[in-house]
Amino acid sequence: MAQTQSGAEGKQSLPALLHRNATRFGSSPAYREKEFGIWQTWTWSQTEKEIEALALGLINLGVNEGDFIAIIGRNRPYLYWAMVAAQSVGAVPVPLYQDANAEEMAYVLQHCGARFVIVSDQEQVDKVIEVQDQLHQFEHLIYLDPRGLRKYDHHTLHQYSHVQDQGRAARDEWITDLNARRDKLTYDSTCVMLYTSGTTGKPKGVVLSNRNVIESAKNASDFDKLTDKEDILSYLPMAWVGDFIFSVGQAYWCGFCVNCPESADTMMTDLREIGPTYFFAPPRVFETQLTNVMIRMEDAGALKKNMFHKYMEHAKKVGGDILDGNPVSTADRMKYAIGNTLVYGPLKDTLGLGRVRVGYTAGEAIGPEIFEFYRSLGINLKQLYGQTEATVFITVQPDGEVRADTVGVPAPDVEIKIDDSGEIHYRSPGTFVEYYKNPESTASTKDAEGWVATGDAGFFEENSGHLRIIDRAKDVGKMADGAMFAPKYVENKLKFYPDILEAVLFGNGKDRCVAFINIDLTAVGNWAERNNIAYASYQELAGHPKVLDTIQSHVETVNKSVAEDPMLSGCQVHRFVVLHKELDADDGEMTRTRKVRRRIVEDKFADIIGALYDGSPEISTTTEVTYEDGRKGSISATLDIRDAAVSSVAAKLAAE
Amino acid sequence: MLDASEGYVTEDGRQIGGVVMEMKNITLRFGGVVAIKDISFDIREGEIRAIIGPNGAGKSSMLNVISGFYIPQEGEVFFHGKKRPQMRPYEVARQGIARTFQNIALFEGMSVLDNVMTGRLNHMKSGLFSQALWRGKAEQEETENREIVEKVIDFLEIQHIRKTPVSRLPYGLKKRVELARALAAEPKLLLLDEPMAGMNVEEKEDMSRFILDVNDEFGTTIALIEHDMGVVMDLSDRVVVMDYGKKIGDGTPDEVRTNQDVIDAYLGVSHD
Numbered sequence: 013m014a015q016t017q018s019g020a021e022g023k024q025s026l027p028a029l030l031h032r033n034a035t036r037f038g039s040s041p042a043y044r045e046k047e048f049g050i051w052q053t054w055t056w057s058q059t060e061k062e063i064e065a066l067a068l069g070l071i072n073l074g075v076n077e078g079d080f081i082a083i084i085g086r087n088r089p090y091l092y093w094a095m096v097a098a099q100s101v102g103a104v105p106v107p108l109y110q111d112a113n114a115e116e117m118a119y120v121l122q123h124c125g126a127r128f129v130i131v132s133d134q135e136q137v138d139k140v141i142e143v144q145d146q147l148h149q150f151e152h153l154i155y156l157d158p159r160g161l162r163k164y165d166h167h168t169l170h171q172y173s174h175v176q177d178q179g180r181a182a183r184d185e186w187i188t189d190l191n192a193r194r195d196k197l198t199y200d201s202t203c204v205m206l207y208t209s210g211t212t213g214k215p216k217g218v219v220l221s222n223r224n225v226i227e228s229a230k231n232a233s234d235f236d237k238l239t240d241k242e243d244i245l246s247y248l249p250m251a252w253v254g255d256f257i258f259s260v261g262q263a264y265w266c267g268f269c270v271n272c273p274e275s276a277d278t279m280m281t282d283l284r285e286i287g288p289t290y291f292f293a294p295p296r297v298f299e300t301q302l303t304n305v306m307i308r309m310e311d312a313g314a315l316k317k318n319m320f321h322k323y324m325e326h327a328k329k330v331g332g333d334i335l336d337g338n339p340v341s342t343a344d345r346m347k348y349a350i351g352n353t354l355v356y357g358p359l360k361d362t363l364g365l366g367r368v369r370v371g372y373t374a375g376e377a378i379g380p381e382i383f384e385f386y387r388s389l390g391i392n393l394k395q396l397y398g399q400t401e402a403t404v405f406i407t408v409q410p411d412g413e414v415r416a417d418t419v420g421v422p423a424p425d426v427e428i429k430i431d432d433s434g435e436i437h438y439r440s441p442g443t444f445v446e447y448y449k450n451p452e453s454t455a456s457t458k459d460a461e462g463w464v465a466t467g468d469a470g471f472f473e474e475n476s477g478h479l480r481i482i483d484r485a486k487d488v489g490k491m492a493d494g495a496m497f498a499p500k501y502v503e504n505k506l507k508f509y510p511d512i513l514e515a516v517l518f519g520n521g522k523d524r525c526v527a528f529i530n531i532d533l534t535a536v537g538n539w540a541e542r543n544n545i546a547y548a549s550y551q552e553l554a555g556h557p558k559v560l561d562t563i564q565s566h567v568e569t570v571n572k573s574v575a576e577d578p579m580l581s582g583c584q585v586h587r588f589v590v591l592h593k594e595l596d597a598d599d600g601e602m603t604r605t606r607k608v609r610r611r612i613v614e615d616k617f618a619d620i621i622g623a624l625y626d627g628s629p630e631i632s633t634t635t636e637v638t639y640e641d642g643r644k645g646s647i648s649a650t651l652d653i654r655d656a657a658v659s660s661v662a663a664k665l666a667a668e
Numbered sequence: 669m670l671d672a673s674e675g676y677v678t679e680d681g682r683q684i685g686g687v688v689m690e691m692k693n694i695t696l697r698f699g700g701v702v703a704i705k706d707i708s709f710d711i712r713e714g715e716i717r718a719i720i721g722p723n724g725a726g727k728s729s730m731l732n733v734i735s736g737f738y739i740p741q742e743g744e745v746f747f748h749g750k751k752r753p754q755m756r757p758y759e760v761a762r763q764g765i766a767r768t769f770q771n772i773a774l775f776e777g778m779s780v781l782d783n784v785m786t787g788r789l790n791h792m793k794s795g796l797f798s799q800a801l802w803r804g805k806a807e808q809e810e811t812e813n814r815e816i817v818e819k820v821i822d823f824l825e826i827q828h829i830r831k832t833p834v835s836r837l838p839y840g841l842k843k844r845v846e847l848a849r850a851l852a853a854e855p856k857l858l859l860l861d862e863p864m865a866g867m868n869v870e871e872k873e874d875m876s877r878f879i880l881d882v883n884d885e886f887g888t889t890i891a892l893i894e895h896d897m898g899v900v901m902d903l904s905d906r907v908v909v910m911d912y913g914k915k916i917g918d919g920t921p922d923e924v925r926t927n928q929d930v931i932d933a934y935l936g937v938s939h940d
Contacts, residue, residue: 047822048815048818048819048821048822049814049818049821049827049830050818159823159881159885160877160880160881160884160885162884162885163680163681163682163884274827274828275825275827275828277827277828278827278828281828
């Protein structure tokens with residue numbers, strides 16, 4: 013193709029990187045997606061043509077430079093192309109969470125003033141149409157899957173493939189335009205705008221430049237020695253910065269292949285079929301996988317069960333050391349090798365993690381047992397600490413220095429300082445440009461020298477130089493007696509039990525702490541089945557006295573471990589309640605990335621918190637719930653409130 | 669008598685074509701019991717036609733007459749304007765009529781994929797010998813048929829259970845697999861016997877969505893029996909109402925809803 017690509021050599025934009033990849037890795041796979049039961053593949057050179065066709069189609073539809081193009085849907089190659097095509101025509105791609113309800117969607121679409129929206133299917137089309145009256149700048153809607161959309165008014169509605177066809181047909185007319193627009197892109201052009209999930213208040217649009225994305229992708233790829241031979245499975249929300257860096261930034265920088273699952277429900281099967289070499293998942297995914305393995309082992313025959321437990325014990329002893337390259341005796345190594353043939357290898361294959369060279373978990377704290385489990389199998393699972401404003405990377409764990417309780421050392425080119433109050437600040441090439449249309453927030457987050465406040469409190473460990481995170485700085489409070497209140501610390505300890513899905517601790521400014529707990533339906537349901545406990549609903553199971561007994565024993569164990577830390581011993585849970593419903597993003601209780609919105613939970617369940625503090629043995633409550641389709645209903649329940657035994661710190665000190 | 673050219677336009681703007689199937693004066697007896705008594709109605713191309721009625725009204729018998737499973741003692745069945753001779757059910761299936769059952773009738777031990785593949789049976793022409801050796805035509809045929817089956821699987825969103833044995837599936841999904849098998853036959857006329865029986869509200873909504881999508885996407889003519897009046901009235905273009913083997917109403921949902929005979933049949937009427 014004879015076209016001028018001045019940016020190509022500079023590698024300073026995604027379209028430029030795309031062109032480089034199409035030239036250098038032309039015939040190697042860039043995208044795979046399972047459809048109709050078969051993995052369909054697009055090479056880099058095919059990808060370039062597809063993206064060009066879409067870009068031409070977008071110009072043809074009237075996309076101007078500087079427009080915002082919202083992209084909504086599950087991970088599909090077509091939508092990734094849409095992001096790059098948007099950039100090619102000088103527009104800014106804005107990926108949105110596909111499970112957002114119409115209201116949330118309206119806010120973001122309005123805020124960025126998207127003229128064009130590219131969506132996956134009818135469900136998303138319906139949501140956009142529902143709110144389009146509020147969107148004065150909105151003009152055209154492009155959809156991928158035509159199913160069910162035949163009868164819709166197609167004046168402003170276009171099928172993705174038709175847009176591409178029109179683009180191809182009008183190539184001669186627009187190709188000069190397209191090249192000109194592409195050539196105008198620099199390292200400082202906006203690459204993407206991502207909305208933060210917003211644990212407090214409205215989401216903010218984080219503007220990331222090409223420099224942010226490409227520098228971060230490059231540094232992280234060098235750090236882990238990633239090559240064009242990697243395979244990744246893209247299944248995390250496209251609106252999340254992590255997915256953008258892994259599936260777009262690093263994929264384009266390294267030229268590796270992005271694999272998209274067939275549907276959300278087939279993710280585990282697809283993971284097994286692809287066997288990624290580079291894998292990223294929030295702790296929740298690892299927890300679920302482990303829970304499933306343990307549940308299935310419970311149902312396995314005696315021989316398999318014994319073998320599994322015997323070798324897992326050995327792995328626990330030496331697996332981590334072997335992975336870290338620490339000295340391990342020859343006998344232990346041989347036993348580990350046998351275990352690898354009999355248990356670890358097959359297990360890793362079943363999990364789809366057999367080929368993983370580098371795996372990351374981030375977003376939340378991961379339970380030490382869970383973390384150790386995967387590492388002991390020989391999976392190089394590491395932790396990193398990051399945020400959208402930093403284009404992910406703030407700290408990462410280097411190979412061989414991996415621990416469950418730290419988040420590693422500063423990533424390449426990242427400077428970190430910790431201020432007097434303990435809040436972490438950083439400065440890096442990935443530091444975001446600004447919050448869109450929100451200079452006040454930009455100013456309060458990023459100072460003149462480029463230092464960004466993370467809002468997290470933490471400290472560097474003396475000897476290892478690793479960063480440890482304590483909690484969100486603004487969640488850390490004081491109890492009535494002046495002791496430190498760090499809810500995350502206790503909640504994470506509780507959540508490490510497979511039975512407990514979510515926990516929320518209250519106690520800021522009070523004399524003692526109380527907690528809400530959500531049970532994990534999979535784990536507790538399986539336990540109920542094995543113990544012949546019948547239940548008809550989540551609510552019934554959550555209120556079962558035996559379940560409450562189990563949770564109580566977990567809470568008391570956690571209390572003991574919390575009491576060991578004199579600084580945080582005030583955070584022990586005095587009373588708790590197992591909630592009758594799961595905290596849910598649809599009800600606004602959590603963010604789309606499943607972080608608890610404390611204030612909202614506190615307001616919504618004020619009556620329950622009141623009962624926890626006033627000593628009543630139970631509380632009757634009615635809660636409004638929102639169904640997936642936006643309808644509202646309510647559930648009422650009478651919840652038992654349990655007292656948990658608290659370990660006294662003084663007694664412990666005296667005993668010592 | 670049969671005017672295949674005329675049609676009508678539905679409320680939502682779909683063009684309904686001519687008559688596909690016409691039942692004329694059907695009477696079906698089991699010994700002395702008259703299950704269906706002198707019923708006539710037609711099904712038009714592209715429409716969703718519902719048959720409703722209280723328990724024991726003869727709805728399932730009617731569907732079995734359409735599918736060729738029961739042979740009525742009196743009356744005639746016209747398919748595409750031609751009088752249908754007495755046929756075995758498999759011959760009816762070859763004419764492009766597929767159905768699902770009130771009590772799920774799947775091969776429990778087989779995977780979802782294999783079950784849906786059986787829906788393609790009428791489209792496979794290679795002989796026993798080449799199928800056994802899986803050579804030449806048989807192999808090519810399987811690939812072609814698998815492609816169609818995969819499209820159905822994609823359409824009904826059952827990719828995640830493709831390889832799961834049917835016996836391990838919950839009820840609602842089994843119903844969907846049955847629909848998949850019927851769709852795999854690429855029918856011109858699809859008969860659904862209580863597709864939503866025993867489902868919860870959410871499953872019913874999903875199923876309704878699929879039925880509408882099938883009709884919309886493939887233009888398949890659909891005849892269905894259903895108890896849930898809300899669903900029937902929402903889904904169908906025209907409704908036949910039966911009671912004690914007789915037809916007591918026939919028309920659009922609105923017409924049927926206001927029909928006094930229908931109201932009496934459903935709400936009961938005092939006989940004094």
